[in-house]
Amino acid sequence: MMKLTGSIGNITFYQHKNGNFYAREKPRVQKERFLHAPEFEASRKASAEFGQASRISGIVRKALQPVLDGVEGFGHSKLTALFREVILSDGVNEHGQRDFSKGDHGLYRGRELGKQALMHQMGGLPLFSSEGEGRFVHFEFGHLHRELRIPRPIGANLYGVQVHGIEILDNGNGGSRTESLALPTMDLGTAPAVFGIQTLDFGSAVPENTVRIAAVSLRFLYSAAEITIPYKEVGGVCLLGRIL
Numbered sequence: 001m002m003k004l005t006g007s008i009g010n011i012t013f014y015q016h017k018n019g020n021f022y023a024r025e026k027p028r029v030q031k032e033r034f035l036h037a038p039e040f041e042a043s044r045k046a047s048a049e050f051g052q053a054s055r056i057s058g059i060v061r062k063a064l065q066p067v068l069d070g071v072e073g074f075g076h077s078k079l080t081a082l083f084r085e086v087i088l089s090d091g092v093n094e095h096g097q098r099d100f101s102k103g104d105h106g107l108y109r110g111r112e113l114g115k116q117a118l119m120h121q122m123g124g125l126p127l128f129s130s131e132g133e134g135r136f137v138h139f140e141f142g143h144l145h146r147e148l149r150i151p152r153p154i155g156a157n158l159y160g161v162q163v164h165g166i167e168i169l170d171n172g173n174g175g176s177r178t179e180s181l182a183l184p185t186m187d188l189g190t191a192p193a194v195f196g197i198q199t200l201d202f203g204s205a206v207p208e209n210t211v212r213i214a215a216v217s218l219r220f221l222y223s224a225a226e227i228t229i230p231y232k233e234v235g236g237v238c239l240l241g242r243i244l
Helices: 031-036 038-063 076-088 118-122
Strands: 006-008 011-015 021-025 127-131 136-140 158-169 176-182 197-201 210-224 227-242
Touching: 038 076, 038 158, 038 176, 118 210, 118 227, 136 158, 136 210, 158 197, 176 197
Parallel strands: none
Antiparallel strands: 006 011, 011 021, 127 136, 136 197, 158 176, 158 210, 210 227
């Protein structure tokens, strides 16, 4: 008798506590049955809404990946769970048809995606507003009068801020795009208030069935002799909220 443990295809081989070896076939739900059988209706609806949240999480993280790299502390699964809460808050559509665009977008306002809190480092977050039906997004820094707090990497003498706008069409089914604006780098003794009001231009109003999300990011840098080196593991990224 062969003594096997592990799995081959749909068969699992294992040793029972009595010392004997057994084989067990894993139960399977046929795809067609899952897609059409009435007993799986609730599962299909939950799966559709979870898939929507996961898709949007992937879009947001991909859009911000250049500034998340090295500092990310709120990964795909956590962001998916957060966006699923937004979908579940849709009070217009029925279960299985709930829509990210119809949910409560205040649920992710101020959500830090980095390991270090950008709000703590900057002494607050920029305010934002829009005009032209969401084409122009204004980021206001004038109230942030405090110098940046630690953690600062040893040797850093500059910091850089970027503002971002992420466009999600048809809950991610229609694609996406990102607009970003890098603000001038500043020495560590200069408060973010120096940026005043910065405007991001999407080039058009918000299309139908589209969500635009505002975000801000911070990185520290070392600059000397015309060489600038970013510190990849210190900084922050924060979602500010829905633009329109």
